[in-house]
Amino acid sequence: MKNPIQKRLGKAIKGGGFYDENAMIWCGSVVKGEDGRFHMFASYWDKRLGFGNNWLFNCRIVRASSDTPEGPFTLEETVLDRRGREFFDGMNTHNPYIRYWNGTYYLYYMGTTFGGPIPAYMDEISPARFIEVWNNKRIGLATSKSVFGPWERRDTPLLLPRDCSHWDCTATTNPAVAILPDGTTYMLYKSRSYANATLQIGVARAPCPDGPFERICEEPIFSLENPDFHLEDPYLWYEDNKFRLLIKDDFKNESGGICGEWGAGLYGESDDCIHWTFADSPKAYSRTVSWDDGTTTTQCNLERPFLLLQDGKPTHLYLATGDGEQPYQFSHTWNMVIGLT
Numbered sequence: 001m002k003n004p005i006q007k008r009l010g011k012a013i014k015g016g017g018f019y020d021e022n023a024m025i026w027c028g029s030v031v032k033g034e035d036g037r038f039h040m041f042a043s044y045w046d047k048r049l050g051f052g053n054n055w056l057f058n059c060r061i062v063r064a065s066s067d068t069p070e071g072p073f074t075l076e077e078t079v080l081d082r083r084g085r086e087f088f089d090g091m092n093t094h095n096p097y098i099r100y101w102n103g104t105y106y107l108y109y110m111g112t113t114f115g116g117p118i119p120a121y122m123d124e125i126s127p128a129r130f131i132e133v134w135n136n137k138r139i140g141l142a143t144s145k146s147v148f149g150p151w152e153r154r155d156t157p158l159l160l161p162r163d164c165s166h167w168d169c170t171a172t173t174n175p176a177v178a179i180l181p182d183g184t185t186y187m188l189y190k191s192r193s194y195a196n197a198t199l200q201i202g203v204a205r206a207p208c209p210d211g212p213f214e215r216i217c218e219e220p221i222f223s224l225e226n227p228d229f230h231l232e233d234p235y236l237w238y239e240d241n242k243f244r245l246l247i248k249d250d251f252k253n254e255s256g257g258i259c260g261e262w263g264a265g266l267y268g269e270s271d272d273c274i275h276w277t278f279a280d281s282p283k284a285y286s287r288t289v290s291w292d293d294g295t296t297t298t299q300c301n302l303e304r305p306f307l308l309l310q311d312g313k314p315t316h317l318y319l320a321t322g323d324g325e326q327p328y329q330f331s332h333t334w335n336m337v338i339g340l341t
Contacts (some may be wrong), residue, residue: 003267003279004022005246008340009317011292017318018064018073019334020311022047027304028318028335029098030069031105033147038308040064040073040106040318041096042335046121051322051330053125056133057118059094061109063147069308069316070337079151080142085113088157089140092133097306099209101179106209107142107151108158108175108187131195137171139189141210159189159204159213167193167220168202176236178243178273183208186243186273188221198227201234203273217274228255231266235305236273239312243270246284246305246317259283263327265305285317285338300324315340 016026018040027041028102033039044062045054061080064073080093089111097108114133117149119125138157160173168191176188185206192199200220204213221233232250236243245268251257258266259282267277267284285305288298299321317340322333 001269001277001279003281003284004269005265005284005314005317006281009285010339010341012289012338013070014291014293014295016071017334017336018042018071018075020044020075021049024049024051024055024330024333025335026059026333027095027097027306028304028320029096030098030308030316030318031098031103031147032310033065035147038066038069038071038073039076039098039147040066040071041079041098042337043096044075047332048120048121051328051333052120053130055094056112056130057092057114057125059092061093061096061107070339073335079107079149080109080111080153083153085115087111087155088113088136088138091118091154093140095174095304097175097177099177099179101183101209102238103145104209105144105147106177106179107144108177109140109142110137110173110175111140111157111295112136114139129314135170136193136309137173139172139175139187143210143332153337154210158211159187159215161191164167166218167191167200169193170195174233176234177209178236178238178239179209185209185211185213186236186238187213188236188273190232198230199232201231205273221274221276226255228252229257231258233304235307237307237309237314239314243273245269245276246304246307248305248333249283261286263287263302265302285319289336289338300327 066073084090095110110266142151142153174190206213232248235246249257266285303320308316324330
């Protein structure tokens with residue numbers, strides 16, 4: 001199988017994407033609006049809080065806009081903010097994933113709630129508290145007829161964890177969604193069986209984009225024999241009667257994973273969204289990035305891949321990245337963009 005992304009990658013756009021001097025930005029998800037402009041939904045929190053654990057406690061989902069897919073995107077508004085501890089997503093929203101179908105925008109995301117104080121600048125977040133709140137993560141949905149809102153936010157999650165006889169009995173998080181022409185909707189999600197267990201990916205299906213979702217596979221869809229092989233951050237789309245995937249090669253203990261480069265993106269295909277095959281040359285993109293000003297850098301992280309689809313075809317790749325020498329040790333984060341030729 002050929003890799004259709006690898007050879008189409010152009011140069012990364014210096015000064016493109018979504019950057020804010022005062023904010024940590026993650027999870028860029030882009031759609032063309034009814035105004036003909038491009039709108040990025042992104043995770044956003046105060047830069048002073050650092051990357052660390054505060055994405056789980058102090059994040060909100062914002063919308064930024066640009067005249068072009070390359071950007072730069074300009075912050076417009078907060079779309080999903082805190083709304084009360086009594087809601088499953090009432091205290092934190094993250095992982096936006098935007099889709100448009102049949103006159104409606106569907107904004108999938110992860111939400112959490114928690115008790116106790118909201119962590120502030122320089123506050124310590126204990127490992128026990130982090131794990132407790134992490135396990136509260138649930139997949140939510142907000143819908144609107146306009147990219148400008150108003151957004152109608154569901155009060156119940158799209159998919160709940162199962163009981164502890166199953167692998168996905170903690171959180172349900174990191175939605176990646178493909179809507180077929182007839183409205184049938186497939187959603188990949190992440191979960192695990194206990195705190196600090198290996199994170200795995202499952203799949204659910206619904207007759208329409210707002211559900212109800214039911215699992216179509218009892219087990220995780222990637223059963224890798226080597227326990228040090230791990231996949232993370234899927235991006236899912238449907239093109240030419242195939243399910244297609246970008247996903248991070250997140251291997252452990254220098255095992256080499258599937259492509260040999262930690263943090264690179266892999267390309268795969270499936271007929272049923274359950275059984276997946278990776279391309280003969282699986283690496284879709286590398287952390288070594290060529291920029292349009294002639295420079296080359298090796299980014300400490302490239303995460304949360306998202307493809308802009310125009311007329312059903314991918315045209316631009318968005319990636320969360322940041323300044324730092326070591327993975328996840330960021331002084332600043334933003335979303336970058338690479339055009340596809």
